[in-house]
Structure formats: C-alpha cells, structure tokens
Amino acid sequence: MENAGLVSGGLARLRVGSVDLDYVRIGSGPSLLYLDDAFGTAPSAETLAILGEKFSVIAPHHPGFGTSPLPNWITSTDDYAYLYLALLDALGEESVFIAGVSLGSWIALQMAIKCPERFTGFILASPIGVKTGSRDALDIPDIYAMTYEALSALLYHDPATVPDRAECDEEELVALARNEESFALLSWEPYMHDPKLPHRLNRVRQPVVLVRGASDGLLTDSYVQSLSRLLPNSSVKTLDSAGHRIQVDQPVAFGAMIADFACNLETPVASA
Amino acid sequence: MKAFYFTEAAYPYLPPETEYESVRVTMPNRIFDPKVGADLYHRFMDEWLLADDEGLNVMVNEHHQTPTCLNASGPITLAVLARETRNARLLILGNPISNRDQPLRVAEEMAMIDCFSRGRLECGFVKGVPYEIAAANRVPVRLNDRLWEAHDLIVKAWTQHDGPFSFEGKFFHHRMVNVWPRPYQQPHPPVWIATLSAQSAEEAGRRGYVVATFLAGYKDTPKIWQGYQRGWEAGGRTGPCPLDRLAYTAMIYTGETDAEGRAGAEKLLWYLAQNKVPEYFKNPPGYLAPQARGAIMRTQPLGYRMRMQNKVPNLDEEIANGAVFCGSPDTVYKQIKTFYDKVGGMGNLLLMGQAGLMEHEETVRGIKLFAREVYPRLKELGVQGQHLDLSVAA
Numbered sequence A: 001m002e003n004a005g006l007v008s009g010g011l012a013r014l015r016v017g018s019v020d021l022d023y024v025r026i027g028s029g030p031s032l033l034y035l036d037d038a039f040g041t042a043p044s045a046e047t048l049a050i051l052g053e054k055f056s057v058i059a060p061h062h063p064g065f066g067t068s069p070l071p072n073w074i075t076s077t078d079d080y081a082y083l084y085l086a087l088l089d090a091l092g093e094e095s096v097f098i099a100g101v102s103l104g105s106w107i108a109l110q111m112a113i114k115c116p117e118r119f120t121g122f123i124l125a126s127p128i129g130v131k132t133g134s135r136d137a138l139d140i141p142d143i144y145a146m147t148y149e150a151l152s153a154l155l156y157h158d159p160a161t162v163p164d165r166a167e168c169d170e171e172e173l174v175a176l177a178r179n180e181e182s183f184a185l186l187s188w189e190p191y192m193h194d195p196k197l198p199h200r201l202n203r204v205r206q207p208v209v210l211v212r213g214a215s216d217g218l219l220t221d222s223y224v225q226s227l228s229r230l231l232p233n234s235s236v237k238t239l240d241s242a243g244h245r246i247q248v249d250q251p252v253a254f255g256a257m258i259a260d261f262a263c264n265l266e267t268p269v270a271s272a
Numbered sequence B: 001m002k003a004f005y006f007t008e009a010a011y012p013y014l015p016p017e018t019e020y021e022s023v024r025v026t027m028p029n030r031i032f033d034p035k036v037g038a039d040l041y042h043r044f045m046d047e048w049l050l051a052d053d054e055g056l057n058v059m060v061n062e063h064h065q066t067p068t069c070l071n072a073s074g075p076i077t078l079a080v081l082a083r084e085t086r087n088a089r090l091l092i093l094g095n096p097i098s099n100r101d102q103p104l105r106v107a108e109e110m111a112m113i114d115c116f117s118r119g120r121l122e123c124g125f126v127k128g129v130p131y132e133i134a135a136a137n138r139v140p141v142r143l144n145d146r147l148w149e150a151h152d153l154i155v156k157a158w159t160q161h162d163g164p165f166s167f168e169g170k171f172f173h174h175r176m177v178n179v180w181p182r183p184y185q186q187p188h189p190p191v192w193i194a195t196l197s198a199q200s201a202e203e204a205g206r207r208g209y210v211v212a213t214f215l216a217g218y219k220d221t222p223k224i225w226q227g228y229q230r231g232w233e234a235g236g237r238t239g240p241c242p243l244d245r246l247a248y249t250a251m252i253y254t255g256e257t258d259a260e261g262r263a264g265a266e267k268l269l270w271y272l273a274q275n276k277v278p279e280y281f282k283n284p285p286g287y288l289a290p291q292a293r294g295a296i297m298r299t300q301p302l303g304y305r306m307r308m309q310n311k312v313p314n315l316d317e318e319i320a321n322g323a324v325f326c327g328s329p330d331t332v333y334k335q336i337k338t339f340y341d342k343v344g345g346m347g348n349l350l351l352m353g354q355a356g357l358m359e360h361e362e363t364v365r366g367i368k369l370f371a372r373e374v375y376p377r378l379k380e381l382g383v384q385g386q387h388l389d390l391s392v393a394a
Helices: A045-052 A077-090 A103-114 A148-155 A170-187 A221-228 A251-263 B034-053 B074-084 B103-116 B132-136 B143-159 B198-207 B217-234 B258-268 B290-297 B303-308 B315-321 B329-343 B360-378
Strands: A011-016 A019-026 A031-035 A056-060 A096-101 A119-125 A208-213 A234-239 B002-007 B057-060 B090-096 B121-126 B165-168 B173-177 B191-194 B210-214 B246-254 B324-327 B348-354
Touching: A011 A077, A019 A045, A019 A077, A031 A045, A031 A077, A031 A103, A045 A056, A045 A251, A056 A077, A077 A103, A096 A103, A096 A251, A103 A119, A103 A170, A119 A251, A170 B290, A208 A221, A208 A251, A221 A234, A234 A251, B002 B034, B002 B360, B034 B057, B034 B074, B034 B360, B057 B074, B074 B090, B074 B103, B090 B103, B090 B191, B103 B121, B103 B143, B121 B143, B143 B165, B143 B173, B191 B198, B198 B210, B198 B217, B210 B217, B210 B348, B217 B246, B217 B315, B217 B329, B246 B258, B246 B329, B246 B360, B258 B315, B258 B324, B258 B329, B258 B348, B258 B360, B315 B324, B324 B329, B329 B360, B348 B360
Parallel strands: A031 A056, A031 A096, A096 A119, A119 A208, A208 A234, B002 B057, B002 B348, B057 B090, B090 B121, B121 B191, B191 B210, B210 B246, B246 B324, B246 B348
Antiparallel strands: A011 A019, A019 A056, B165 B173
C-alpha cells in the first residue's frame, strides 16, 4: 500500500497553538510545503522521497486524518490554512513554494489569499474548493452518494492500484474512517467549495500551475479551466495516466513537474 | 405498563426491489399516487383514533424521502391527533433535532401540540437514523453535540417565562428567544430519548428522561437499561430507576388464534424486509465513531443493524430475538411477560401494529384484540413504584 511506511527519522511534532502537529521534514534544497489529499492516511513515502531529491520538504499530517484526532474547534479548510501558516512561522520559513493535491490544493488556496507574499509559486493538483457552475448542478460528483468502488474508479487511473479494503487491518480501516469523517466535516456543505474563494483569488499574483490528471473522474477539464480564469497568473497542465490522486498514480512525473516549475520561475526559488 | 400504538405509515405499493437502488432517499416520488396516498393518510389516522377509543396511547414518528414512512412531518400528524383524540397520550418519537434547522421551531410546535391536546404530549427527541442524513443534508459529524445543544435550547425556551433571552451556542445562535405559546404541562412535557446506544441511554438517565429502544431484543435491551441506570445514578439518584422511565418497541400482532397472530406478524416483517439501502446511506462518515465504522467497512455489521441489511427476516427468529410478539392474546401476553422478566422490566410498550401491506380490517382486529385481551393483563406490570430489576445480568 502506498501509505505503508512513513519516512523514518523525518517525522517531527510541533505544538502550534492548541494543536500537536505532526509533519515530515525531508530532503534538501529550496523549501517546499507539500499538502496531501484526504484519501490516504499519510503523505506517501514515495512522493516525499521524490520531492526530497530537489527540495527541503515540509509535509504536515492533516489533523483529523490518519491517526490524529480532529480538534473540536476545526470546521473548515480555513482552519488548516492558519495552522500551517503558524507552522511556517515556527519553522522560520518566510518564503516557500507550495505543492498540493485535492484537499491540499484547497488549503493552499486558503493560505495564498491570506498572505500571498509568503509564497513563490504554487502547483495545485486536482484542485477542489471552488464552485464556478450553476446552482442546479454539482460541479463535482457527490462522493457521499456512491460506493467505495465507484469513488475509486474516479480517483485512480488504474483499477488495479485501488487499495482493497478487505486487505486493510483494523487500524488502517479506523484511520480511513477518521479521514472520511474529517473530510465530510470540511466538504459537506457548501459541497466541496468555499463560496468566498472566487472573490479572493485575485490576490494571488504568484505563478500558479493547476494540474489535472487526464483520468480524473471528479474534476472535468472545463472545471479546472474555469478555476484558472479566477487566478491572475495561472495555467493548466494535464498529466496523462493519472486520476484524481495524481501523487499516487504518477509520483515520478508529478515530482518532476513540480521541480521543473519551481526551479524555472521568473523569480526562481533560491537554491539552498 | 402503558402501551402506545404505532405505525410507520408506509406507502407499500412499490416496484420489485430489483428495479431500484435504494428504497430510502432516492426512490422517485412519481411512484407516489397522491389519491392512494391521501387514502392512506386518512386510513392510518382512523387506526390511531381507534387505538385511542380502545384505551391505548398513540405514537408517531418522522422520516424523510422514503415510502417507508409518509410522516415527513411528525408534528403535522400529531396536530391532527391532538384535536381528534380524547384520552391517549401522544408520543412523538421523535423530533429529529440533530437534523432540523431551528430548534426553536420545534419548541413552538411541541408547545402548540401540548396546548391543543391539553397536556397529553410525550415529546421525543432523536438523532435520526443514518439515511436521514442525505435528506436533511446535515453534516453527519458531531451530531450528538448538535442534538444536545438543540435540546438545551428547546428546554430553556419552554421554561423561561420572563421575556427574551439570548443563546450563542456552537450550532445555534439567537439574540431574542421568547417562545409563545408555552407548553401546557409544567415545567414541560415529558421528554423521551430514543436510542440503540447504551451511551445515549446514559445521557437520558442522567436527566431522568424516558429512554425508548427499538427492536433491541433480549440481547441488547439489558445493556441499554444498564446504561440508563448508570446515568440515573450519575444524576444524583439512588436505587434502581422506576420502570416508567423505560420503553420498548416491538412488532406486535394479536390474533384470535396463534395462526392468525403469526399471519399478521408476517406482514409486519415488511418493515425489516423493505430496507434495501446502499452502504453510503446506511453508514455516512462520522455518524458512528471511527472504530465502529472501521468494523463495518470490513462488512461486519453491528448487532441489530444486521437485521436491517437486506436480510430476509424470519418470524421465529425475530420472536426468539424479542423483536416480535405475536399469536393469540394468551401467547402474546406470555411472550411479553417473558421478555419483561428477562430484561428487568419496562413501563412502556410501543407496538408497531401495522406495516407494509397489512390492510385496514386486519389492523383494526389486531388493535382491538390487543387492547381488550392483552393490555388489561399488562397493566399489572410496570405500574407506578415498580423499578428496574438490577439482578438481571446484562
């Protein structure tokens, strides 16, 4: 399973406000904040190792996902944005690049609108969190009204890579149940979006690349294009043979895309 | 013992199960013929009124987006009953206050019912079954917190009489609460909490409310009673709780003969059988704690829920479980008495006496036979002063 085996030696814990925040610190190079999606129980070791070749990666474990309980005051992606800004403050990171996937992209947008000057650029894969369509149709299919099998077909490019729940042990299943509960809290209503974001994204003048997996069953190309139009300085890239969980389906290609973009910015991130 | 007659008031004329994904939430309402539905509303009301005439109390519940229960608003049905019944206590089990938007609206509705009925309301509050989540679009996380905050606001609204108060909770905010009318019963109508969980039973016990459980059977009922007792004592009371704090729901059909009783009960099993619902409606994230949901993900259903999982119910099994009491009046009495003794007693019996395709005449016969031949004997049990038998092993 791609979530087996956390990076050993790289896991740290920091008290941020009232929360004990676990995060991975790995690699060397320019600082990169990596924000994972809601569907796995921890940022994948493989993805972090690949990113660590080019960057000094900071990858928090989202509170309420995996093994950590959800603090009772957290109700929105905004709360995570403030937590991770505080994490960057505590680590003395004034200027970072952000890479996010799905929920991670949503949190990244919430961080970006608050203090865009802290960030050199963004790669936001499988970006959720914004609604651009009409009130009469969901922009994103209702993940709470479909079977695990149906959802997996939308999340992954290759059905053979879908984790089999029958093979998970009890601890893993409890962690997945915890994930689902926390993600439900963040995404239930309004469904999978923050209605304020379209009015705030104009602040994000830093370069943004939105990445969509060609096989993503949750986000259409036109949805991602419409999100791109809300950002002053953005473009859209498609990654072949990848579904919504881009970092799981194509860790190497995704890592290369991040490195390529971050190292070639107009104001390139400074080398370590 | 007090008995309450109840039906879920279903629209039973459905296509074969193979033709739909889910009986709840997504069944298209083109299946509902309004002329047939109107007749059903009146027929079920006639049966409730008959129950009142026969000396039984009555109970209604509420469900949404489902043909299994046409009472999309319990208070509306209750309002008709408040006007049309004479003596029956009127139990709503219950107001789904975790899901409803405005607890104050519930406070007003219940105060109105209590006044209309001149103090006959028994007011139930429930978290609601998991398939109500999709219909209410209520985020399924922290529902217990939401339920108790709604409850606190409702009770405060009923019991504050000196003008407006403010309330700024986690879920509900008001600056000016001043509910008219106030309830007929003082300080407020009796509160019931329906649950299958010992923990919620404990919350009910702490407050001295009535706890009602549903088809929990021989196996789970003692645990719920013990949970209630723990709360009862934690609330500063000593000794076993009075039996009038405990309510048990069963499917009950009384015939002239055992065969007739069983035939009626077979029809009641429709309620268990007609529950084709996909996992994502039965088990929304956060409705149960991660430990419990994790177990379900491995397809290990918990206890009572197993009977709700597309399993063809078997009458003898359900009788053995304690979910069904049926037969001749003597048989029904004996089954209830056996259950009563085994679980430590209960002071309230809630009868699901109609379900599915059971027609009016058969329902009426069952109500009358129960009321005339069984209920008088049950009145000896669970009377004022009798207490939970704590010697019964959980």
